[in-house]
Amino acid sequence: MGKKAVVLLPNTEKxxxxxxxxxxxxxxxxxxxxxxxxxRAGISRATLNNxxxxxxxxxxxxxxxxxxxxxxxxxxxxLIAKDDELGRMLQDLKLTTRKRASKxxxxx
Numbered sequence: 882m883g884k885k886a887v888v889l890l891p892n893t894e895k896x897x898x899x900x901x902x903x904x905x906x907x908x909x910x911x912x913x914x915x916x917x918x919x920x921r922a923g924i925s926r927a928t929l930n931n932x933x934x935x936x937x938x939x940x941x942x943x944x945x946x947x948x949x950x951x952x953x954x955x956x957x958x959x960l961i962a963k964d965d966e967l968g969r970m971l972q973d974l975k976l977t978t979r980k981r982a983s984k985x986x987x988x989x
Contacts (some may be wrong), residue, residue, distance in 0.1 A: 887937040894937070900944075901935030907951050908933075921950035 908918055918927040932947050949955040955969050
């Protein structure tokens with residue numbers, strides 16, 4: 882069986898393309914060749930080319946390996962969904978509120 886085609890929304894495709902471009906620019910700013918970065922990441926130059934194009938068929942682990950090969954930029958992945966404002970608001974709506982005071986040392 883062949884791979885399923887990945888179907889993304891247009892905005893998500895744009896984000897991937899922009900991510901790939903940012904990775905390419907980071908490589909160029911560091912004056913690193915595609916051969917060196919691909920070797921450091923343990924991938925082929927063709928796969929690195931797909932990363933720099935923002936291809937959705939490339940696994941996120943490969944994106945992480947390429948970022949690591951660019952002098953430990955993989956820590957930037959920690960920023961993904963860090964400030965989840967909508968999620969926090971939804972979580973806050975589900976929190977229950979106390980209807981009466983707690984029983985803390987009422988004998989004092």
